[in-house]
Amino acid sequence: MSTEQQATAWGDAEGRRRDILASAELILEQAGYAGLTMRAIAVGAGVSSGTVYQYFDGKEDVFAALMTRRLDDLQRTLADVDRGLGIAGVLREIEPQVTELWRRFGRSAAQWEAKVLAGGRRGKDAAGSAKVYRKTINALARTLTETAQACGQTLIDDPALPHWVWDSLIGVADDLLLQGSRTNRVRPAHLIEFATAAIERGIVQS
Template identity: 85%
Template sequence: MSTEQTTAWGDAEGRRRDILASAELILEEQGYAGLTMRAIAVGAGVSSGTVYQYFSGKEDVFAALMERRLDALRSTLAAVDRGLGIAGVLREVEPQVTELWRRFGRSAAQWEAKVLSGGPRGKEVTGSAQVYRKTIKALAQTLAETAQACGQELLDDPALPHWVWDSLIGLADDLLLQGARTSRVKPAQLIEFATGAIERGIVRP
């Protein structure tokens, strides 16, 4: 398994992208257990030493992959039309949340057990926590702006954006495991109901 190499010699940013592309493919095919620095290097077509020039360990690589996805999600939150309403905005970001959970969700628990429970913390890992907080803050701001645009008032509780995020992750997990389909609930129907329920749960009556 190797990503096709088109990166010019000396292109540090391009080399970093190659390394992350290799790591993301390994995660998708083998999970966190298969994510080793050697495997990442082979997939990127570089030496293990080159990978270590960019990342201190696989924990940092994993954090960088999550950070990239969260950055993209924040860009979507910044650009989404507030006139869609809260449920509509959530439906716009749901595909990205689901894709993030598909790629990283089941590996996140192993990563957290290794890193957050006293394991090594490189700069990428520390930055990952900051990016997550920024994402929750961006979600809170988007919800507040959307409510205002639609003449609604959100419940005043600091837990609100965290609950919305966890609810979106729960929806993503059901969509990926096709749990609702066993009861003959179509994905579009589940998404419509879930996002509407989230809106009702955070708006003052």
């Protein structure tokens, strides 16, 4: 048990929940979704499996809660980022968070979704994660619109736009993590600069 977990006082529900999520995030990083079990989470958090079940219905909900926390952080960044940076500049500001989210959860997300959809599981955390994802896409759309207005630009009017931008950022994140562009001696910073500028060109009306 870590020092932080030892310091969590009995009855500190929020602290206990943080311990559980910290344990789960470490397991995901080390063993992936397959290694994420309620028992393993409990051991890492220094609590019983029964205690973990007091907070989450199953590992699907734990995973959803972890994603929700990261998406909430990204929404705060989108709310605060300087619109004067321009669209490409704003995207460069959020790309590190997108990359970190994809590094931690990307390759497990498909397994999580398949498990939830196939099993018909709709726990409150799973449902909440989907809602937070939609809020994140809406926040991205709002930030792009406000940034374009601040820079005297007009965005293409299409509901697919923020989804395409998000998927494009995920694509960049995947390349950065797999170091695909480096095989052709393209530096990560150059890839990000090129990709964000290309995204801006693709969504602004000429």
